[in-house]
Amino acid sequence: DAKTTQPTSMDCAEGRAANLPCNHSTISGNEYVYWYRQIHSQGPQYIIHGLKNNETNEMASLIITEDRKSSTLILPHATLRDTAVYYCIVSFSGGYNKLIFGAGTRLAVHP
Amino acid sequence: EADIYQTPRYLVIGTGKKITLECSQTMGHDKMYWYQQDPGMELHLIHYSYGVNSTEKGDLSSESTVSRIRTEHFPLTLESARPSHTSQYLCASSVRDRDQETQYFGPGTRLLVL
Numbered sequence: 001d002a003k004t005t006q007p008t009s010m011d012c013a014e015g016r017a018a019n020l021p022c023n024h025s026t027i028s029g030n031e032y033v034y035w036y037r038q039i040h041s042q043g044p045q046y047i048i049h050g051l052k053n054n055e056t057n058e059m060a061s062l063i064i065t066e067d068r069k070s071s072t073l074i075l076p077h078a079t080l081r082d083t084a085v086y087y088c089i090v091s092f093s094g095g096y097n098k099l100i101f102g103a104g105t106r107l108a109v110h111p
Numbered sequence: 112e113a114d115i116y117q118t119p120r121y122l123v124i125g126t127g128k129k130i131t132l133e134c135s136q137t138m139g140h141d142k143m144y145w146y147q148q149d150p151g152m153e154l155h156l157i158h159y160s161y162g163v164n165s166t167e168k169g170d171l172s173s174e175s176t177v178s179r180i181r182t183e184h185f186p187l188t189l190e191s192a193r194p195s196h197t198s199q200y201l202c203a204s205s206v207r208d209r210d211q212e213t214q215y216f217g218p219g220t221r222l223l224v225l
Contacts, residue, residue, distance in 0.1 A: 043201050044201070101146075
């Protein structure tokens with residue numbers, strides 16, 4: 001599975017968009033990009049995933065570059081409850097869905 | 112979204128005791144997982160299961176064992192707890208979505224072995 005690189009921490013003002021970057025330059029053609037988040041040591045929460053097209057759901061948008069070597073998770077209107085560690089994971093299911101969690105990005109949303 | 116339940120949520124126990132951490136899901140997911148996470152650290156996969164009577168060890172070596180007798184249950188057992196087992200244990204199950212498996216996690220069990 002490809003390795004990902006994320007900034008250690010980010011800040012965002014409440015109500016503004018939070019843009020969380022992720023580099024995955026060694027991603028292969030059959031690997032998806034997943035985003036999960038973990039709020040204060042609770043169980044991780046699935047946010048969104050994509051292969052090559054941009055994706056949007058009720059929680060966030062995922063923008064994947066054309067070469068698929070990087071992606072950005074966008075929280076359009078961050079709230080204090082979005083303060084969490086955000087994990088970008090590249091995974092190919094092939095048997096079982098192996099998720100390798102790195103250190104993630106600690107997003108702090110402030111008033 | 113899956114409903115994943117873990118009990119107990121918190122457990123303080125003495126060294127040498129046998130413990131079982133329960134995990135159950137109500138969505139009929141075939142695949143289930145156990146992760147271990149020390150405070151402030153990364154999650155590590157310790158066990159997974161493709162379905163009933165299927166169990167495999169994950170990436171991180173663990174002295175715990177698991178069983179999968181029923182689809183909805185995936186308990187984790189430590190025969191003799193030690194302080195080094197102190198950690199948070201997270202259970203997950205997965206559902207297929209557009210050729211990929213999306214995992215849904217339970218709230219976790221925080222274990223403290225004295």
